[in-house]
Amino acid sequence: MPNYWLMKSEPDAFSIDDLEQLQHSPWDGVRNYQARNFMQAMNEGDLVFFYHSSCVPTGITGVAKVSKKAYPDYTSWDKSSRYFDPKSTPESPRWYMVDIEFIEKWSSIITLSELKNDPELATMLLTKKGNRLSIMPVTESEWTYISTTLRGKTK
DNA sequence: GCCAACGTTGGC
DNA sequence: GCCAACGTTGGC
Numbered sequence: 001m002p003n004y005w006l007m008k009s010e011p012d013a014f015s016i017d018d019l020e021q022l023q024h025s026p027w028d029g030v031r032n033y034q035a036r037n038f039m040q041a042m043n044e045g046d047l048v049f050f051y052h053s054s055c056v057p058t059g060i061t062g063v064a065k066v067s068k069k070a071y072p073d074y075t076s077w078d079k080s081s082r083y084f085d086p087k088s089t090p091e092s093p094r095w096y097m098v099d100i101e102f103i104e105k106w107s108s109i110i111t112l113s114e115l116k117n118d119p120e121l122a123t124m125l126l127t128k129k130g131n132r133l134s135i136m137p138v139t140e141s142e143w144t145y146i147s148t149t150l151r152g153k154t155k
Numbered sequence: 156g157c158c159a160a161c162g163t164t165g166g167c
Numbered sequence: 168g169c170c171a172a173c174g175t176t177g178g179c
Contacts, residue, residue, distance in 0.1 A: 008177085032162075032176095054177055112178080130160045132176045156179105163174075 004138040005042065006049040006060070006126060007100075016050045016061040019102045024067055028075045028097045029083040035135040039098050040070040048100060049138060049146070051126075052109070059111035060146065068099035110150055120145050 007027065009015065019025055030036055046066040052058055072093035075081040088094035116127045125136045138146075 010177090034162090056179095058178070132161055134176080159176100159178095161174105161176080164172085166171095167169090 003041075003043065003046045004048075004140060004143040005038065005046060005066075006051050006136050006138050007064075008051045008053040008134040010054045011052045012055070015052065016102075016105045019050065019062075019064060019100070020105055023102050024099055026073075026097050026099050028073050030073070030097065030134065031076075031083065031085065031095060032134060035133055036096055038133075038135045038137060039096055042066045042070060042098050044069055047103075047143070049143075053134075057109060057111040057113075059109040059114070060106070061109050062105040063103040063147070064100040065103050066098050067101040070096040070098050073097040106151065110146060114150070115146075118150070120149075 011017075014025070027039070030039065044066055048064040048066065049060045050062045050064050052061050072090070073083070073088075073095040074090075075083040076085045076088035076093065076095040077090055078084055083095075085094060112126075115121050115124065121127055121142060124138075124142050125131060125133070
């Protein structure tokens with residue numbers, strides 16, 4: 001059984017269209033311990049809601065799959081990278097990433113306000129006030145509800 | 156662009 | 168170990 005996750009990305013930096021074009025991509029640049037820990041808990045085959053943040057509208061735009069388990073994020077010791085962290089080295093990596101694989105882009109986005117206003121999703125982490133996590137777990141029932149029931153409504 | 160709600164850093 | 172100052176996220 002796969003586990004389920006949600007991963008946020010700013011579409012200006014990396015969008016679901018970028019992933020569709022590439023098909024596979026490392027998820028680099030995560031510099032938050034909680035988010036890193038969630039990535040380290042991921043297994044190959046886990047499913048991911050691809051979420052667009054800091055744009056209009058924000059929301060879930062499609063589905064991806066974890067194609068490679070967590071491994072050191074080499075951008076963390078690349079001085080030319082915007083994600084460079086002097087405290088991370090190849091000998092002692094501080095940050096990790098997974099690879100993800102494109103599954104599908106949805107024809108319409110399921111917006112944050114739609115998710116927030118749905119009583120079925122009242123306990124979802126994403127809709128909690130003040131939550132800034134860029135990577136978070138999704139329960140199986142949330143996954144099923146969003147990807148079938150909500151998805152069906154907006155088609 | 157604003158700012159609330161975080162997370163991190165570092166002095167003590 | 169506390170906590171003030173600072174930096175970041177991300178919705179609006």
